Amino acid sequence: MAKNNSIYSKPIVFSVIVTVAILIGTAVMMVLPMFSSSMHPKLEKLKPYTALELAGRDVYQENGCFYCHTQTVRPLKAEVMRYGEYSKAGEFAYDQPFLWGSKRTGPDIARIGGKYTDKWHYKHFNDPRKLFQGSNMPGYGWLADYQLDPGETEARMKALGFPYTKEDIDALSDKTKLDALVAYMQALGTAVPKPPKVPMIAAGDKNPFAENANAVSDGKKIYEMNCAACHGIDAKGDIGPDLTDFEWVYVAGPIGDDTLFFMIADGTKKDQEFEGRKAKGGMPSWGEFFGKKKIWSVVSYIRSLEEKK
Numbered sequence: 098m099a100k101n102n103s104i105y106s107k108p109i110v111f112s113v114i115v116t117v118a119i120l121i122g123t124a125v126m127m128v129l130p131m132f133s134s135s136m137h138p139k140l141e142k143l144k145p146y147t148a149l150e151l152a153g154r155d156v157y158q159e160n161g162c163f164y165c166h167t168q169t170v171r172p173l174k175a176e177v178m179r180y181g182e183y184s185k186a187g188e189f190a191y192d193q194p195f196l197w198g199s200k201r202t203g204p205d206i207a208r209i210g211g212k213y214t215d216k217w218h219y220k221h222f223n224d225p226r227k228l229f230q231g232s233n234m235p236g237y238g239w240l241a242d243y244q245l246d247p248g249e250t251e252a253r254m255k256a257l258g259f260p261y262t263k264e265d266i267d268a269l270s271d272k273t274k275l276d277a278l279v280a281y282m283q284a285l286g287t288a289v290p291k292p293p294k295v296p297m298i299a300a301g302d303k304n305p306f307a308e309n310a311n312a313v314s315d316g317k318k319i320y321e322m323n324c325a326a327c328h329g330i331d332a333k334g335d336i337g338p339d340l341t342d343f344e345w346v347y348v349a350g351p352i353g354d355d356t357l358f359f360m361i362a363d364g365t366k367k368d369q370e371f372e373g374r375k376a377k378g379g380m381p382s383w384g385e386f387f388g389k390k391k392i393w394s395v396v397s398y399i400r401s402l403e404e405k406k
């Protein structure tokens with residue numbers, strides 16, 4: 098037993114000393130690192146939201162999009178295959194608060210930026226079922242009836258310390274909530290470089306199913322299910338270009354089977370060159386959904402349309 102006047106016999110003093118010791122430990126282990134920059138990683142390519150994008154982020158929050166969508170890809174093989182590169186801590190430096198969400202009634206949209214064209218988003222928000230028959234996402238076309246409030250966005254830009262100019266704020270006055278939401282969609286996930294893809298075929302490969310009647314009819318089914326929403330059921334163009342007009346990548350004249358294959362498998366980006374012609378971007382990639390045979394079948398179907406002219 099300790100002596101009578103030892104600290105063990107003074108419960109109040111003992112408690113105070115223990116509390117102080119724990120607080121010092123907490124400060125060293127938890128509070129100090131909060132001031133270290135390594136606890137606040139920021140990707141090199143990450144930019145603060147522009148005024149329009151920030152307004153779109155508010156629309157996203159106001160409408161509870163996060164009840165149905167997540168904005169974080171977990172580092173699991175199935176997720177990375179479906180959505181793209183997994184989320185990094187350094188992507189969320191300007192997200193206050195972050196909008197990771199927890200439920201996926203709809204797909205994750207952390208990598209949605211650049212996946213589709215603006216036109217696609219307008220069409221989809223107006224009526225999701227026009228693009229996906231079974232979609233249970235509500236329509237948001239009515240957002241186009243609401244003008245943005247530049248004063249409110251300016252106050253938020255200031256509060257968050259994001260850079261902006263007077264022109265950026267003035268430009269908001271003829272924009273609607275729908276414009277802002279689309280701009281926000283296009284900004285999501287763009288700070289993370291997309292990993293290079295392993296090509297599915299070699300440049301110069303010819304279509305092994307060219308003019309094969311079965312391939313043409315398989316290709317037609319695939320086309321109607323997946324492509325008609327953007328290129329039209331008759332393939333005469335809508336969001337995407339006319340596929341029957343002998344023009345490829347906006348220039349008249351033939352294009353190789355391999356080039357068509359690559360456009361369908363990997364999609365297109367703005368200013369990407371195909372046989373010396375410049376794309377505008379917005380064709381999504383299908384390589385992760387279809388194998389080689391299906392893509393070649395669609396190429397056969399597209400060639401059969403060209404011949405009809």
Ligand code: HEC
Nearest residue numbers: 160161162165202203204206209225229232233234235237
């Ligand atoms: C009731 C649940 C629900 C709500 C609320 C909802 N969505 Fe969706 N969303 C879905 C479903 C289901 C899909 C998949 C089918 C489709 O694309 O329509 C989807 C698809 C999407 C896509 C396309 C994703 C892709 O990779 O193809 C985007 C973008 C999107 N939603 C954005 C939004 C935004 C922005 C809001 C809020 C304004 C919102 N959603 C609200 C359920 C929802």
Ligand code: HEC
Nearest residue numbers: 323324327336337338344345346365376377378379380395
């Ligand atoms: C989300 C809309 C969308 C969907 C769905 C879509 N495309 Fe496209 N597609 C585009 C856009 C936009 C372009 C123009 C690309 C560019 O300029 O970079 C394009 C371009 C093309 C081209 C080149 C056309 C030309 O005239 O140069 C082909 C071929 C093509 N798509 C085939 C397909 C096939 C096959 C499917 C279905 C498996 C499909 N697309 C689905 C939007 C879409």
